[in-house]
Amino acid sequence: xxxxxxxxxxxxxxxxxxxxxxxxxxxxxxxxxxxxxxxxxxxxxxxxxxxxxxxxxxxxxxxxxxxxxxxxxxxxxxxxxxxxxxxxxxxxxxxxxxxxxxxxxxxxxxxxxxxxxxxxxxxxxxxxxxxxxxxxxxxxxxxxxxxxxxxxxxxxx
Amino acid sequence: xxxxxxxxxxxxxxxxxxxxxxxxxxxxxxxxxxxxxxxxxxxxxxxxxxxxxxxxxxxxxxxxxxxxxxxxxxxxxxxxxxxxxxxxxxxxxxxxxxxxxxxxxxxxxxxxxxxxxxxxxxxxxxxxxxxxxxxxxxxxxxxxxxxxxxxxxxxxxxxxxxxxxxxxxxxxxxxxxxxxxxxxxxxxxxxxxxxxxxxxxxxxxxxxxxxxxxxxxxxxxxxxxxxxxxxxxxxxxxxxxxxxxxxxxxxxxxxxxxxxxxxxxxxxxxxxxxxxxxxxxxxxxxxxxxxxxxxxxxxxxxxxxxxxxxxxxxxxxxxxxxxxxxxxxxxxxxxxxxxxxxxxxxxxxxxxxxxxxxxxxxxxxxxxxxxxxxxxxxxxxxxxxxxxxxxxxxxxxxxxxxxxxxxxxxxxxxxxxxxxxxxxxxxxxxxxxxx
Numbered sequence: 074x075x076x077x078x079x080x081x082x083x084x085x086x087x088x089x090x091x092x093x094x095x096x097x098x099x100x101x102x103x104x105x106x107x108x109x110x111x112x113x114x115x116x117x118x119x120x121x122x123x124x125x126x127x128x129x130x131x132x133x134x135x136x137x138x139x140x141x142x143x144x145x146x147x148x149x150x151x152x153x154x155x156x157x158x159x160x161x162x163x164x165x166x167x168x169x170x171x172x173x174x175x176x177x178x179x180x181x182x183x184x185x186x187x188x189x190x191x192x193x194x195x196x197x198x199x200x201x202x203x204x205x206x207x208x209x210x211x212x213x214x215x216x217x218x219x220x221x222x223x224x225x226x227x228x229x230x
Numbered sequence: 231x232x233x234x235x236x237x238x239x240x241x242x243x244x245x246x247x248x249x250x251x252x253x254x255x256x257x258x259x260x261x262x263x264x265x266x267x268x269x270x271x272x273x274x275x276x277x278x279x280x281x282x283x284x285x286x287x288x289x290x291x292x293x294x295x296x297x298x299x300x301x302x303x304x305x306x307x308x309x310x311x312x313x314x315x316x317x318x319x320x321x322x323x324x325x326x327x328x329x330x331x332x333x334x335x336x337x338x339x340x341x342x343x344x345x346x347x348x349x350x351x352x353x354x355x356x357x358x359x360x361x362x363x364x365x366x367x368x369x370x371x372x373x374x375x376x377x378x379x380x381x382x383x384x385x386x387x388x389x390x391x392x393x394x395x396x397x398x399x400x401x402x403x404x405x406x407x408x409x410x411x412x413x414x415x416x417x418x419x420x421x422x423x424x425x426x427x428x429x430x431x432x433x434x435x436x437x438x439x440x441x442x443x444x445x446x447x448x449x450x451x452x453x454x455x456x457x458x459x460x461x462x463x464x465x466x467x468x469x470x471x472x473x474x475x476x477x478x479x480x481x482x483x484x485x486x487x488x489x490x491x492x493x494x495x496x497x498x499x500x501x502x503x504x505x506x507x508x509x510x511x512x513x514x515x516x517x518x519x520x521x522x523x524x525x526x527x528x529x530x531x532x533x534x535x536x537x538x539x540x541x542x543x544x545x546x547x548x549x550x551x552x553x554x555x556x557x558x559x560x561x562x563x564x565x566x567x568x569x570x571x572x573x574x575x576x577x578x579x580x581x582x583x584x585x586x587x588x589x590x591x592x593x594x595x596x597x598x599x600x601x602x603x604x605x606x607x608x609x610x611x612x613x614x615x616x617x618x619x620x621x622x623x624x625x626x627x628x629x630x631x632x633x634x635x636x637x638x639x640x641x642x643x644x645x646x647x648x649x650x651x652x653x654x655x656x657x658x659x660x661x662x663x664x665x
């Protein structure tokens with residue numbers, strides 16, 4: 074009886090689990106965006122969105138930026154010197170065939186300038202990532218202000 | 231309101247923040263002194279108790295100086311270490327610790343590391359978007375100065391045009407860092423290893439002739455001796471990266487004839503190329519990283535320490551000022567008869583209050599000003615010691631954080647100075663006149 078109930082529970086929970094799992098992945102024509110996340114950001118500040126971008130296709134593709142709530146997301150690269158930290162807008166980043174790129178803190182990010190609302194921990198955003206001429210719709214997990222990675226970073230999808 | 235604040239230039243934000251910090255203290259002073267002229271009396275009090283006043287001022291100055299010096303020093307060290315890493319765009323090495331490789335390649339603190347092979351180097355150098363890939367091969371030294379094998383491209387990239395002489399053009403030539411212990415025209419035989427355990431006779435019979443000197447870079451490379459990487463390989467009895475009958479130095483190297491290098495500095499033709507190359511060479515058999523990123527992460531970790539330091543500095547200052555104010559209260563008891571006489575001849579209570587407050591304020595302001603100067607001097611002195619010990623050029627100057635610290639301190643303590651003034655006017659007049 075207990076085994077039956079457990080099985081029923083597992084079957085009932087399966088779609089929810091799959092949905093949560095799939096929320097971490099956006100896919101199209103050999104391109105995948107995984108584990109998109111951003112730290113909690115106050116309204117008016119710049120938000121930096123991080124993710125993994127995989128190109129499993131046979132051709133090199135260009136990651137150019139994205140869009141969120143109608144606003145452009147710029148691809149930016151990090152630098153650090155005597156003047157402090159700086160993010161510079163990049164025209165694009167080639168992702169070779171069958172390779173991947175990690176947008177990670179203090180390296181690369183998509184920047185959403187002057188966010189129009191508070192990005193609160195635990196909530197999610199929907200963004201489009203422009204890569205290889207495709208607009209991949211990705212769910213962005215909003216982590217704590219001091220977060221350093223996605224809650225599922227390192228998981229295989 | 232927040233949007234307006236964010237839209238202001240950083241310099242204006244700093245000025246406004248400093249004004250906001252000091253305004254309450256100044257406002258209190260303006261209210262206390264309004265319509266009164268207590269300064270001649272205050273001047274007399276300062277002269278009468280000159281020794282005690284000097285002691286109070288010195289106490290405040292030391293506490294302010296410590297806080298200011300610590301903050302300026304920490305920032306100077308952070309900026310100096312970041313400046314040293316600016317030229318190191320992207321480092322590729324065998325998988326391991328990024329911090330270890332950064333310390334070795336950027337700050338010349340060598341450690342045992344796996345090598346990037348000839349084939350891997352060839353792949354890196356030939357990658358699309360690579361302007362140059364310079365081997366950084368360390369392990370030898372001369373009179374404590376690191377001897378580093380590299381290429382002409384790296385020398386030019388690191389320090390620009392040479393300050394003196396010419397760059398090396400043969401395996402037995404070298405370029406000296408700005409403060410390296412060998413002059414142009416001199417020669418040296420490297421020791422194998424570093425420090426007391428270095429083997430000075432290991433490379434006996436081999437000598438590098440110094441042909442040029444780099445301009446100062448403000449980094450540990452100013453003490454280094456840069457030689458062709460072929461020289462480092464040859465002196466260790468290894469193949470020199472070229473065919474036996476090839477006298478050239480510098481890339482391209484023959485992969486099979488290249489013994490390997492602990493690290494490779496990669497400079498891309500375009501800015502975005504660095505990020506693409508980092509992704510490309512972050513893989514199982516290689517590690518690619520930006521020293522700037524590693525350093526920024528380390529500095530971010532130290533941010534909490536910095537906050538604790540700032541808090542401790544403020545607390546120290548407040549504690550010292552509290553003790554000074556307690557001292558002032560005792561002093562007020564000593565001059566109670568004079569103050570009582572003042573009241574007896576018709577001076578209003580507000581005037582007596584203003585005299586005592588202005589007297590305290592004079593000590594606080596003098597101490598804070600002297601403290602700023604002390605802090606600046608201390609920061610400069612400590613910077614010179616750190617620069618001498620680490621070869622990282624640390625220049626600690628006073629900036630807005632120190633100005634904010636002192637402004638906040640002055641404001642708070644000017645408020646605290648209201649207490650002895652209030653206690654002075656609360657004293658019983660007749661009792662004080664009889665003492």
